[in-house]
Amino acid sequence: MLAMNKLRILGASVAAIAATVLITSCKDKRSTGWEYAPNMYEHIAYDPDQKNPNFADGKTAQVPPNGTIPVGFVKFDYPKTKEGYELAGAEVHSTLPQTQANYAEGKVLFMHFCSPCHGETGQGDGLVVQHGYPPPPSYSKGQSSRGGAMKDLTDGKIYHTITYGNNAMGSYASQLSPEERWKVIMYVHHLQTL
Numbered sequence: 001m002l003a004m005n006k007l008r009i010l011g012a013s014v015a016a017i018a019a020t021v022l023i024t025s026c027k028d029k030r031s032t033g034w035e036y037a038p039n040m041y042e043h044i045a046y047d048p049d050q051k052n053p054n055f056a057d058g059k060t061a062q063v064p065p066n067g068t069i070p071v072g073f074v075k076f077d078y079p080k081t082k083e084g085y086e087l088a089g090a091e092v093h094s095t096l097p098q099t100q101a102n103y104a105e106g107k108v109l110f111m112h113f114c115s116p117c118h119g120e121t122g123q124g125d126g127l128v129v130q131h132g133y134p135p136p137p138s139y140s141k142g143q144s145s146r147g148g149a150m151k152d153l154t155d156g157k158i159y160h161t162i163t164y165g166n167n168a169m170g171s172y173a174s175q176l177s178p179e180e181r182w183k184v185i186m187y188v189h190h191l192q193t194l
């Protein structure tokens with residue numbers, strides 16, 4: 001008797017599951033199904049691509065007013081040209097406090113981002129170069145391809161180079177924030193004396 005009941009319950013469960021699968025699989029394939037938390041789909045905030053009666057042009061995504069810059073953005077108004085490089089070299093100076101901590105961080109960043117080509121002591125003999133990449137000139141003994149000795153490169157020239165790159169060296173603007181660039185430059189100045 002008990003065994004019969006068990007079988008019936010089992011049978012009913014299988015039928016119920018089969019019915020559920022059948023019903024749900026017949027639903028509109030594009031439907032997102034039940035909305036458990038509708039506020040997540042139909043929220044009161046405007047989406048960027050939505051119409052918006054609060055602005056004159058009726059759009060939600062507004063262009064920032066002329067002359068505004070994002071919070072924390074540091075301007076570097078020197079073009080990626082020889083003139084921009086020379087001008088930055090003359091006008092741009094580090095305002096980073098010359099502390100041991102900044103120097104130490106600059107060294108770490110240099111080891112990560114620059115030493116593969118420039119070498120750990122800045123002689124232009126990094127691992128990538130040992131595998132055939134065009135060697136950069138030594139920071140202390142080499143000549144810059146843009147004229148002058150590498151050891152005389154100023155804050156602004158190095159900052160310009162990290163920001164835009166030069167020839168076989170790419171830009172590091174997306175990897176290093178302006179502050180990080182100044183830390184690396186602190187370390188490069190040390191390597192220029194070796």
Ligand code: HEC
Pocket residue numbers: 110113114115116117118128134135136137143144145146153157158161162166167168169170172184185188
């Ligand atoms: C992929 C290899 C590579 C990496 C990585 C690299 N450089 Fe260079 N770098 C070069 C080469 C090659 C040159 C020589 C380019 C030229 O003048 O033709 C160079 C040149 C330079 C110069 C001299 C620019 C001048 O005015 O002549 C500086 C300064 C410099 N690199 C700094 C850095 C710093 C700082 C980093 C790390 C953030 C870095 N480089 C990462 C390859 C690299």
